[in-house]
Amino acid sequence: MNVLVIGSGAREHALVRALLRDDQVSTVECAPGNAGIAADVSVFPVDVNDADAIATLARDRGADLVVIGPEAPLVAGAADAVRAAGIDCFGPSAEAARLEGSKAFAKEVMAEAGVPTAMARVCRNDAQVEEALDTITRPGTPFVVKDDGLAAGKGVLVTEDRQAAMDHALACIAAGNPVVIEEYLDGPEVSLFAICDGTTVVPLQPAQDFKRAYDDDAGPNTGGMGAYSPLPWAPGDLVDEVTERVLQPMVDAMAARGTPFSGLLYAGLALTSRGVRVVEFNARFGDPETQVVLARLRSGLGGLLKAAATGALAAHPEPQWSDDAAVTIVLAAHGYPESPRKGDPISGLDAAGQQVGVDVLHAGTSVMEDGSVTASGGRVLSVTAVGSSLHEARERAYAAVDLITLEGSHHRRDIAARAATSSGD
Ligand code: AMP
Ligand code: GLY
Secondary structure (H helix, E strand, C coil): CEEEEEECCHHHHHHHHHHHCCCCCCEEEEEECCHHHHHHCEECCCCCCCHHHHHHHHHHCCCCEEEECCHHHHHCCHHHHHHHCCCEEECCCCCCCHHHHCHHHHHHHHHHHCCCECCEEEECCHHHHHHHHHHHCCCCCCEEEEECCCCCCCCEEEECCHHHHHHHHHHHHHCCCCEEEECCCCCCEEEEEEEEECCCEEECCCEEECCEEEHHHEEEECCCCEEEECCCCCCCCHHHHHHHHHHHHHHHHHHHCCCCCEEEEEEEEEEECCEEEEEEEECCCCCCHHHHHHHCECCCHHHHHHHHHCCCHHHCCCCCECCCEEEEEEEECCCCCCCCCCCCEEECHHHHHCCCCEEEEECCEEECCCCCEEECCCEEEEEEEEECCHHHHHHHHHHHHCCCEECCCECCCCCCHHHHHHCCC
16 A cells, blocks of 8 residues: 655654554655655655645555645645545545634534533624623633634633733734634643544544643643653543543534544543543644654554545454553744744754654754755654653653754653653653
């Protein structure tokens, strides 16, 4: 099977490496990729927002399966275009990807499916925002204001400051998007991914992401600064409960609407004092959670994704998991997330990648003519390590990060720290 992966982040690098480990996969290619992906497989330029260009490339490359990483091409209909070209595709249709593309739409389907989530109101003008801030926000809890459109994890403001909440809401409206004002959800967050074929739901292993830019959850929201899996503190029946109460009802509701969800359904959850609540859905693998989830996958990824793309999941063997723990640390460019600086040289990549249990996955990286690698995006690297415990995995990941130099870069030092301590390993 020839697989073409679309995207250029560390998530796609992790997908490429996991596909290369699968015996059922003969060739892996990627478009547009990055410096690290290009060192592993052939890469091709493509505009990820051009659905027809993706379908044309897939046909030219003789792909048997296209795996679409990021949300933008999905929302732009890339999976529809690939399927229309007669090629199997892992990724939802544009209609189904609206679960991620519009928070208001996701809320509507959750209500239909009876899926537990935060109370919310969609607002289109300042009077509606004023009213919603007062009625939806429970006394003594922060305000939660979300841009309705795609914002790469950066359109959400959680703040105690009413004026800041108001300003953010009005800025979104001024930019032409409705805003969603939500009830604040307390409790730890979990990301649970499910492979879906429109009918059947196969959950993967849960992971936790660190969304804020700096240690101790300070600073602005980002695309994600690190992740780990498994979650030693999570209830043993979490995956079963979320599959039964959240994932399967959503897939059933989408099928009933005539827009079946085939691809990866990402449930962002809060384990609140009042039970599990959905924070958001995404329609694709999460970044950086994918790096740790796939590091623990023992069975073949290509066969699983192909089964999802062809509606054959019910008959496919369950994924197998290693008992290892995995931790990933995101190295971000100077100025990320507000204004990442491009062009800084990166050194120490080879030494870091040679450490035991370590995978240096690339995100925003480019190769210069002299072969050197420079930063070309906000999140630059996702340094991933496995170990027999979370403690060992994080020691290895941080030791590798410390071998890498990128001027002005920043990364969190507390990824998986609490979980590694509380699990006693
Ligand atoms: P989203 O883009 O909806 O995933 O939101 C990004 C991040 O904002 C989430 O991962 C949470 O950390 C935070 N967040 C979003 N919605 C809420 C909420 N209702 N209560 C508390 N935190 C939230
Ligand atoms: N890690 C958050 C996301 O992929 O949206």
